[in-house]
């Protein structure tokens with residue numbers, strides 16, 4: 001089983017964001033499809049050569065969610081004010 005990858009993330013204030021991509025190993029998505037790994041920091045984190053995946057997703061109402069794991073082909077993350085959301089979320 002392969003980890004679902006994040007195609008893009010526009011949350012530029014996140015420590016893990018560089019060039020519109022997320023560079024931590026894996027994010028956790030919360031019950032409202034919010035990115036729980038987002039951290040506002042001026043110091044950058046993550047690894048430049050890494051493209052982030054989805055470690056776990058608690059958004060059980062999403063049609064791509066199976067056993068609290070994401071089964072989408074890829075996802076996009078977008079900023080909404082002071083937090084970021086999984087834009088690929090679709091209600092069952």
Ligand code: SF4
Nearest residue numbers: 057062064065070086
């Ligand atoms: S597509 Fe659905 S299951 Fe996958 S990370 Fe987004 S909210 Fe979770």
